[in-house]
Amino acid sequence: MDYFDILISILGSAIRLSIPLLFTALAGLFSERAGIFDIGLEGKMLASAFAAACVAHLTADPWLGLSAGIAVSILVSLVHGFASITNRGNQIVSGVALNFVAAGLTVVLGQAWFGQGGRTPQVPAQGRFSPIILPGADEIRSVPFIGPLYANVISGNNILTYIAFLMVPLSWWVLYRTRFGLRLRAVGENPGAVDTAGVSVAWLRYRALIVTGFLAGFAGTYLAIAQSAAFISNMSAGKGYIALAALIFAKWKPVPVMFACLLFGFLDAFANFMQGKSVPLIGEVPVQIFQALPYILTCVLLAGFIGTARPPRAGGVPYTKER
Amino acid sequence: MSTASVQLPRWINYGAIPLINLVLAFVCSGLVVWAIGESPWEALQLLVAGALGRGEGIGFTLFYTTSFIFTGLSVAVAIHAGLFNIGSEGQAYLGGLGAALVALSLDRYVPWYVTMPFAIIGAALFGAACAAVPAWLQAKRGSHIVITTIMFNFITSSLMNYVLVHLLIVPGKMAPETRTFLPGGQLPKLDWLIAMFGGKLGAAPLNVSFLIALVMCFLVWVLIWRTKLGYEMRTLGISPSAAAYAGIPYAKIVMITMLISGGLAGMMALNPVMGASGRLQIEFVGGAGFVGIAVSLMGRNHPAGIVLSALLFGILYQGGAELSFDMPSITRDMIVVIQGLVILFAGALEYMLRPAIVRLYQQVAGGR
Numbered sequence: 001m002d003y004f005d006i007l008i009s010i011l012g013s014a015i016r017l018s019i020p021l022l023f024t025a026l027a028g029l030f031s032e033r034a035g036i037f038d039i040g041l042e043g044k045m046l047a048s049a050f051a052a053a054c055v056a057h058l059t060a061d062p063w064l065g066l067s068a069g070i071a072v073s074i075l076v077s078l079v080h081g082f083a084s085i086t087n088r089g090n091q092i093v094s095g096v097a098l099n100f101v102a103a104g105l106t107v108v109l110g111q112a113w114f115g116q117g118g119r120t121p122q123v124p125a126q127g128r129f130s131p132i133i134l135p136g137a138d139e140i141r142s143v144p145f146i147g148p149l150y151a152n153v154i155s156g157n158n159i160l161t162y163i164a165f166l167m168v169p170l171s172w173w174v175l176y177r178t179r180f181g182l183r184l185r186a187v188g189e190n191p192g193a194v195d196t197a198g199v200s201v202a203w204l205r206y207r208a209l210i211v212t213g214f215l216a217g218f219a220g221t222y223l224a225i226a227q228s229a230a231f232i233s234n235m236s237a238g239k240g241y242i243a244l245a246a247l248i249f250a251k252w253k254p255v256p257v258m259f260a261c262l263l264f265g266f267l268d269a270f271a272n273f274m275q276g277k278s279v280p281l282i283g284e285v286p287v288q289i290f291q292a293l294p295y296i297l298t299c300v301l302l303a304g305f306i307g308t309a310r311p312p313r314a315g316g317v318p319y320t321k322e323r
Numbered sequence: 324m325s326t327a328s329v330q331l332p333r334w335i336n337y338g339a340i341p342l343i344n345l346v347l348a349f350v351c352s353g354l355v356v357w358a359i360g361e362s363p364w365e366a367l368q369l370l371v372a373g374a375l376g377r378g379e380g381i382g383f384t385l386f387y388t389t390s391f392i393f394t395g396l397s398v399a400v401a402i403h404a405g406l407f408n409i410g411s412e413g414q415a416y417l418g419g420l421g422a423a424l425v426a427l428s429l430d431r432y433v434p435w436y437v438t439m440p441f442a443i444i445g446a447a448l449f450g451a452a453c454a455a456v457p458a459w460l461q462a463k464r465g466s467h468i469v470i471t472t473i474m475f476n477f478i479t480s481s482l483m484n485y486v487l488v489h490l491l492i493v494p495g496k497m498a499p500e501t502r503t504f505l506p507g508g509q510l511p512k513l514d515w516l517i518a519m520f521g522g523k524l525g526a527a528p529l530n531v532s533f534l535i536a537l538v539m540c541f542l543v544w545v546l547i548w549r550t551k552l553g554y555e556m557r558t559l560g561i562s563p564s565a566a567a568y569a570g571i572p573y574a575k576i577v578m579i580t581m582l583i584s585g586g587l588a589g590m591m592a593l594n595p596v597m598g599a600s601g602r603l604q605i606e607f608v609g610g611a612g613f614v615g616i617a618v619s620l621m622g623r624n625h626p627a628g629i630v631l632s633a634l635l636f637g638i639l640y641q642g643g644a645e646l647s648f649d650m651p652s653i654t655r656d657m658i659v660v661i662q663g664l665v666i667l668f669a670g671a672l673e674y675m676l677r678p679a680i681v682r683l684y685q686q687v688a689g690g691r
Contacts, residue, residue: 094671100663292481302466312473
C-alpha cells in the first residue's frame with residue numbers, strides 16, 4: 001500500500017478516536033477552570049453512553065439518545081457539585097466515587113433490563129449517528145492529495161464529529177469573550193474576589209458543572225451510538241483519564257486542547273496500525289509504548305520540561321464564605 | 324455560630340458519623356436492588372451468608388480483606404502527609420513483578436519461609452519504585468500527585484502488559500502469565516486458622532500474607548503515632564506552612580511517605596500472586612488499589628479502622644460473588660456500585676450530616 005494511503009487511513013481513524021477525547025477534555029476544561037477538579041469525567045462518559053444506547057435502542061432516534069446522554073451526564077455532574085460545592089467534600093474523592101457508581105450501575109441496570117451481561121441490545125441503524133458524505137466528496141476523490149484527504153478524512157464523519165470541532169471555538173468564545181466566561185475563570189483563580197464582587201461562587205460553579213455535564217454527554221453518546229451501536233460494559237476504557245491528560249497537556253486552554261486530543265488520538269490510531277508490524281532496523285515496536293505515550297508525555301509536561309503547566313489556582317479547594 | 328468549629332466527642336466523630344454514612348450508602352444500594360425488582364433484605368441475607376456462612380466463605384472473605392488492608396494502609400499513610408495516592412493500583416501491579424521475580428528465581432532452591440522475606444522486600448521495592456517518580460515530581464517540581472499517580476497507573480499497566488506478553492510468558496502458551504511457582508515460591512494456606520474455629524478452608528486462598536498484613540497494620544500505627552518521622556508526616560498533612568516553619572524538609576518527607584505508601588501497595592501483590600494463584604497474571608490487582616481508597620476513608624486512616632473496613636469490603640466482595648449466583652439478576656458489579664456509594668457518602672459527603680448532628684448533640688447535651 002502506498003504511504004500516502006496509509007497516512008490517510010491513520011488520519012481518518014485518528015479523527016474518529018479523538019472525538020470522545022475532545023468532548024470530554026472540553027467538558028473538563030469548564031469545571032477545572034471554575035476550580036472544581038473532575039476525576040469523574042470517565043464516569044460521566046460511561047453513564048451518558050449507557051443512557052444514550054438505551055434510549056436510542058427504544059426510540060430509534062439518535063437525537064433522543066443524545067438528549068438522554070446529556071441529561072444523565074448533567075445529573076452525575078450535579079451530584080459531583082452537591083458533594084464538592086454544597087457540602088465542601090473532597091473533589092477528588094467525589095470524582096472517584098462517581099466513577100465507581102457509573103461503572104457498576106451501568107452494568108447492573110443493563111443486566112437487569114436487558115439480560116445480556118451488561119450490554120444493551122443493538123441500536124437500529126436509524127437510531128445511530130451515521131457518516132455524512134460532504135458534497136463533492138466523490139467527485140474530487142481522484143484529485144491527488146487533496147481528493148483523498150477531503151473524501152476520507154474531512155468528509156464521511158458523523159454529525160457529532162463536526163459538532164466537536166465547532167465546540168472548540170465556541171468554548172474559547174464562552175470562556176474568553178463572555179461575562180460568564182470571565183467570572184468562571186475568576187472563580188477558578190480567586191473565588192474570594194468573585195464573592196466580594198457580589199457574584200455567587202456556588203451558583204457559578206454549579207453552572208460550570210452543568211456545562212461540563214452537557215459536553216461529557218456528547219462524548220458518551222458518541223461512543224455508544226456513533227462509534228459503535230450498543231453500550232458495552234466499561235466501554236470508555238480509560239478515555240476519561242486520557243482526556244484529563246490531554247486537558248493538562250494543553251495547559252487548560254481550549255484550542256491547545258483540540259491539538260492535544262488530536263495528538264493522543266493519532267497515537268492511538270498509530271498504535272493500532274503498528275500492531276504486529278516491524279520497523280526496519282528496530283524490529284517490532286511494542287504497541288504498549290504507544291498506549292503509554294499520552295501518559296508519559298503528560299508527566300513530562302507536568303515535570304515542567306516542556307514549559308510550565310500551571311493549574312487554576314483555586315482548583316480542588318472548596319470555597320468557604322466565612323469562618 | 325457556625326457548626327463547623329464545634330467539637331464533637333470522639334465516639335460521634337469516629338463512630339457514629341461513619342456508621343450513619345455507611346448506612347446511607349447501603350440504603351441507596353438497597354434502593355438499586357429494589358428498583359431491579361429483587362428484595363434488598365433477602366439480598367443482604369444471601370450476601371452475609373455467602374461471606375460468613377461457611378469456613379470456605381470466611382476464607383475467601385479474609386483473602387480479599389488481606390489485599391484491602393495493604394492498599395488501605397498505602398492510601399492512609401499518604402493521606403497522613405496530605406498526599407492523595409490514587410496510584411496504589413499501579414504500585415500493587417508493579418509490586419507483583421517484584422514478588423514474582425523473587426519467587427521465580429528462588430523457588431527451586433529454598434523453602435517458602437526463606438523466599439518470603441525476599442519476596443516482601445522485592446514487592447515493596449517495586450511498588451515503591453512505581454511511586455518514586457510521582458513522589459519526585461510532587462516534591463521537586465510541584466506536579467499534582469493525584470494526576471501523576473493516575474498517569475502512572477496507566478503507564479504501569481502498559482509496562483506490565485509488555486513484560487508479561489513478551490518477556491515472562493511461558494514459551495508456547497497463549498495466556499500472558501508466568502509459570503506456576505514451585506512450593507518454595509508459594510505462601511502456604513492458613514488451614515489451621517480456620518480449623519481453630521472448627522471450619523474448613525476448602526478451596527479458599529487465605530494465606531500467610533494475611534498475617535503479614537496484620538503485622539504491617541501494627542508497624543504503620545507505630546510509624547504514624549510513635550515515631551519522629553510519623554509526627555513530621557502528620558504535621559505536613561495538617562499544615563504545610565507550619566511544617567515548613569518548624570524546619571521539616573518538605574521534599575524529603577514527601578519522598579519517604581510516598582515510598583512507604585508505594586511499598587505497602589506493592590506488598591498487596593504477595594496475597595494474590597504468591598498466596599493464591601502461584602503465578603503472575605495479567606490484571607491480577609483487579610481494582611483492589613481503588614478499594615484501598617474506600618477502605619482508608621471508611622477506616623478514618625487508622626490501622627484499626629482499616630482492618631475493620633477492609634473486612635467490610637472483604638465481606639462485600641465474597642458475599643457479592645455468592646449473591647450473583649443466587650440472584651442472577653444482580654451481577655457482581657453491584658459490589659462496584661456499593662463501593663462507589665460508600666466512597667461517596669463516607670468520603671465526599673462526610674460533612675453533609677455534621678451540622679444536623681451537631682445541633683442534635685447540642686440539644687441533647689444541654690446546649691450552649
